[in-house]
Amino acid sequence: MKRFFAILIIFFQFSSLRIDAQQGRPPRIAIAGLGIESSTFSPATTDEEAFHADHGLKIFSNYPFLSADSPLRRRAIWIPAITGHALPGGAVTREAYESLVNKTLDSLRKNGPYDGLLFDIHGAMSVVGLDDPEGDFITRIRAVVGPLTLISTTMDLHGNVSLRLAEQTDLITCYRMAPHEDAMETKERAAKNLLSRIESGKGKPAYKVWIPVPILLPGEKTSTRIEPAKSLYQAVGPAASQPGIIDAAIWIGYAWADEPRNRAVVMVTGDDRKKVVETAEILARRFWESRNGFVFVAPTRHWEECLDSALKSRQHPFFISDMGDNPTAGGAGDVSWTLTRILERKEFQWPQGPSLIYASIPGPGLIEQAIKVGKGGMVDGWAGATVDSRFAPPVHIRGKVESIVYGDKDAEVETSILVGRVHVIVTKKRKPYHHEMDFTKLGLHPRQTDIVVVKIGYLEPELYAMQKGWLMALTPGGVDQDIEHLPYHRIERPMFPLDHFDRDPDLSARMVSSSDSLITK
Numbered sequence: 001m002k003r004f005f006a007i008l009i010i011f012f013q014f015s016s017l018r019i020d021a022q023q024g025r026p027p028r029i030a031i032a033g034l035g036i037e038s039s040t041f042s043p044a045t046t047d048e049e050a051f052h053a054d055h056g057l058k059i060f061s062n063y064p065f066l067s068a069d070s071p072l073r074r075r076a077i078w079i080p081a082i083t084g085h086a087l088p089g090g091a092v093t094r095e096a097y098e099s100l101v102n103k104t105l106d107s108l109r110k111n112g113p114y115d116g117l118l119f120d121i122h123g124a125m126s127v128v129g130l131d132d133p134e135g136d137f138i139t140r141i142r143a144v145v146g147p148l149t150l151i152s153t154t155m156d157l158h159g160n161v162s163l164r165l166a167e168q169t170d171l172i173t174c175y176r177m178a179p180h181e182d183a184m185e186t187k188e189r190a191a192k193n194l195l196s197r198i199e200s201g202k203g204k205p206a207y208k209v210w211i212p213v214p215i216l217l218p219g220e221k222t223s224t225r226i227e228p229a230k231s232l233y234q235a236v237g238p239a240a241s242q243p244g245i246i247d248a249a250i251w252i253g254y255a256w257a258d259e260p261r262n263r264a265v266v267m268v269t270g271d272d273r274k275k276v277v278e279t280a281e282i283l284a285r286r287f288w289e290s291r292n293g294f295v296f297v298a299p300t301r302h303w304e305e306c307l308d309s310a311l312k313s314r315q316h317p318f319f320i321s322d323m324g325d326n327p328t329a330g331g332a333g334d335v336s337w338t339l340t341r342i343l344e345r346k347e348f349q350w351p352q353g354p355s356l357i358y359a360s361i362p363g364p365g366l367i368e369q370a371i372k373v374g375k376g377g378m379v380d381g382w383a384g385a386t387v388d389s390r391f392a393p394p395v396h397i398r399g400k401v402e403s404i405v406y407g408d409k410d411a412e413v414e415t416s417i418l419v420g421r422v423h424v425i426v427t428k429k430r431k432p433y434h435h436e437m438d439f440t441k442l443g444l445h446p447r448q449t450d451i452v453v454v455k456i457g458y459l460e461p462e463l464y465a466m467q468k469g470w471l472m473a474l475t476p477g478g479v480d481q482d483i484e485h486l487p488y489h490r491i492e493r494p495m496f497p498l499d500h501f502d503r504d505p506d507l508s509a510r511m512v513s514s515s516d517s518l519i520t521k
């Protein structure tokens, strides 16, 4: 029966498809990929479940530009294999990686052949005992789909591009905005470029240029809201739309993994050799020349200073980013160091004291208690420091349950517990708080709260728009922003800002082998 429906669906896709002029049939395009950024400086590990992998037709719902009635959907037979996206975290276990990769390869084997493949990855996955997982993954995909399939890779600008990944892919691009407001636009561009190369019969780009730039910066210093990343990234769009160029991209790279591939990269693809080389070299040079201008997007202080400033401020809500354990960068999300310090402050115990929201800390035991006593009941227990207890033990929380919310994809269950004047958001599993709705659904009102502390780096747009003061706190955790003190052993040296450079690095264009030349070698 399942098979019958599959045939029926393919029939419907066929009936409304544009026929490819070059090949006399609509192109067949697979979709696959895994997305995570994982810190090797965190004791946490990530398992298969965390990827919430989608299979087959369900994958379409992740791509609005491929909705049933979209023009792009009708231009090809799309054959989704497996895609998975996990919250940033610790390194992925080897078992989880192998299982997900093998499932993807099985699906690709079963449903081939393909004219194209949309490879949707983040690019900063770390796997226990395996270097360059995305390079490994695409090489294994290439072995299944063969040398003729055009692969278009879409990435996060915090991903890393190894030479192997650059070689095995044909087209490649990444976001041009951080925060990533253009995430879907980027994936759509990767899909459109892939289709147009197939439909026009132009196929693989004649030239791919890859330039590693010896810069390694935390994302919090490279927001495209401010200079120099703003101008640098604004130059990418015009560079990519020149005649003879297919796409251009700049990767900041990922600072919390200790591998040779972790650094910034510029890539340009196209058919006009001179233009491709020139464009990549201009972008790489521009990046290098602006290196000293990268600073944290908001003033950065040690914790006590941040809290003192927030308490003194007349403007509210005053936001503090609890950066060191930011789960959206790869922190375990359960470091209890900051919350412990907040609950120790006597100001928050006074009935007329300042109000504070803390988002968030995992505490499955407290969640169980909250469910048992219900809204308005009292709980007394411990939270945090199950995964990452290097900086503080579990934090003691005794307070009144204000709300219980079920069903969040990441947190599963969330509760707000009032301790003095502090609303502590306790979750069953870790979850980042990015939107106003994340708070209001718990009955919390960040706009009417004096201080909001979020385990986050730079503020996501909705929170940024409501803040009346903002400091980023250099707190401890798996994504400590003080990267100059991280124990790197394996990244390429010298690396800015860790090392001194006697002379400028070689930023000349490296021509990358075409993917088909690799297979036939």
Ligand SMILES: [Zn+2]
Pocket (backbone or CB within 6 Å): 156, 157, 158, 180
């Ligand atoms: Zn990112």
